Amino acid sequence: MGGAMRHHWLLLGACGWVLLILVFVTKFISFRAVDDYGERVGGQSWTVPAHKVVKALPVSSPEKTVPKWSQPDQPSALPTEADWQWVSDKRMELLSSVCDNSSLRNLTHVPISKFVLDRIFVCDKHKILFCQTPKVGNTQWKKVLMVLNGAFPTVEEIPENLVHDHEKNGLPRLSSLSPKDITHRLSTYFKFLIVRDPFERLISAFKDKFVKNPRFEPWYKHDIAPVIIRKYRKSHRDREGAASGLHFEDFVRYLGDAEGRQRLDRQFGDYIIHWVTYADLCAPCEIHYSVVGHHETLGQDAAHILKAAGIDQLVSYPAIPPGITRYNKTKVETYFSGISKRDIRRLYARYQGDFNLFGYPKPDFLLN
Numbered sequence: 001m002g003g004a005m006r007h008h009w010l011l012l013g014a015c016g017w018v019l020l021i022l023v024f025v026t027k028f029i030s031f032r033a034v035d036d037y038g039e040r041v042g043g044q045s046w047t048v049p050a051h052k053v054v055k056a057l058p059v060s061s062p063e064k065t066v067p068k069w070s071q072p073d074q075p076s077a078l079p080t081e082a083d084w085q086w087v088s089d090k091r092m093e094l095l096s097s098v099c100d101n102s103s104l105r106n107l108t109h110v111p112i113s114k115f116v117l118d119r120i121f122v123c124d125k126h127k128i129l130f131c132q133t134p135k136v137g138n139t140q141w142k143k144v145l146m147v148l149n150g151a152f153p154t155v156e157e158i159p160e161n162l163v164h165d166h167e168k169n170g171l172p173r174l175s176s177l178s179p180k181d182i183t184h185r186l187s188t189y190f191k192f193l194i195v196r197d198p199f200e201r202l203i204s205a206f207k208d209k210f211v212k213n214p215r216f217e218p219w220y221k222h223d224i225a226p227v228i229i230r231k232y233r234k235s236h237r238d239r240e241g242a243a244s245g246l247h248f249e250d251f252v253r254y255l256g257d258a259e260g261r262q263r264l265d266r267q268f269g270d271y272i273i274h275w276v277t278y279a280d281l282c283a284p285c286e287i288h289y290s291v292v293g294h295h296e297t298l299g300q301d302a303a304h305i306l307k308a309a310g311i312d313q314l315v316s317y318p319a320i321p322p323g324i325t326r327y328n329k330t331k332v333e334t335y336f337s338g339i340s341k342r343d344i345r346r347l348y349a350r351y352q353g354d355f356n357l358f359g360y361p362k363p364d365f366l367l368n
């Protein structure tokens with residue numbers, strides 16, 4: 001009958017729409033996964049099959065020279081796994097000596113607040129804690145932990161939308177546990193975080209949140225940017241024309257304003273995780289992390305972390321698109337080129353703790 005036919009066609013039409021929407025959604029999501037590394041690259045490079053890092057011959061014994069790979073702009077020499085243990089040990093020695101430096105105290109020491117405990121994800125099955133820092137491939141780490149928790153057999157099988165659904169992904173935050181359980185885990189579990197060059201990180205956050213992402217996270221452009229512009233843009237005339245959006249200069253002035261920004265940060269809530277210091281996110285002087293990985297050497301660090309946590313036989317870190325994590329000095333110079341030395345020095349003063357704690361060289365090329 002005609003009625004039944006119509007019904008069928010309507011159903012078919014509806015299915016078509018659902019399919020279209022699904023295709024759109026998955027396209028968007030796979031972009032985000034790549035973007036999580038901090039750079040937008042073609043979606044297809046994500047599908048490049050995993051390639052093993054070719055081990056180059058160590059140039060010389062690491063004790064004699066400053067290792068090339070510890071300098072963010074020269075990550076070319078690839079060390080062996082034993083070398084990497086050495087790199088990791090050196091980083092932890094540096095971290096603890098900077099924590100002990102009393103002149104940097106107010107930049108390095110933060111209380112283990114609920115804000116910090118909210119950043120830390122728990123894998124009880126393998127006794128691992130992971131402090132999440134944005135724009136360093138942390139979606140991939142969450143997937144690794146989800147596999148370890150037994151919810152999925154491999155990283156590839158985890159649907160993207162589930163990773164960020166903290167109700168359903170089976171990865172509890174440390175803040176959800178009782179004080180006794182928190183203390184126990186902090187003192188006995190394997191703990192790690194990933195960091196990157198602090199200024200490059202801020203550029204990445206600026207680009208991602210204020211330049212290219214307004215459609216899916218409109219609050220950065222519509223709620224946060226106007227507040228920063230009103231307070232920090234120099235020219236009144238420009239302030240009226242805030243439609244042009246947040247400039248990197250406005251952002252730098254806001255970030256470098258140690259006292260003035262406190263009220264704004266409270267108003268912005270958890271969105272500030274994209275630009276507050278690593279010290280504020282993960283309390284690295286209060287929590288004794290086992291390993292601090294560097295984004296610039298993520299390939300080596302991921303392998304080292306899996307091994308140090310005793311899980312390298314159980315899971316592997318997803319392939320990292322080549323070149324994507326490398327420090328780009330040209331980019332940093334370009335972004336800071338129009339900004340006054342005074343503003344850059346104030347920014348550095350605010351982020352100096354992160355530079356020192358994690359061994360990133362002071363960016364003299366911007367400051368002098």
Ligand SMILES: *[C@@H]1O[C@H](CO)[C@@H](O)[C@H](O)[C@H]1NC(C)=O
Binds near residue numbers: 101102103104356
């Ligand atoms: C503490 O940090 C300051 C600032 O970076 C530095 O000048 C000083 O030498 C450090 N002190 C020690 C004992 O390392």
Ligand SMILES: *[C@@H]1O[C@H](CO)[C@@H](O)[C@H](O)[C@H]1NC(C)=O
Binds near residue numbers: 103106107258
């Ligand atoms: C940290 O303390 C020093 C003085 O010891 C002060 O000059 C600086 O402004 C403080 N920095 C912050 C971020 O509070």
Ligand SMILES: *[C@@H]1O[C@H](CO)[C@@H](O)[C@H](O)[C@H]1NC(C)=O
Binds near residue numbers: 328330331
């Ligand atoms: C570094 O950044 C500059 C400016 O953003 C860009 O043109 C260049 O392609 C980047 N270099 C690499 C190796 O990614």
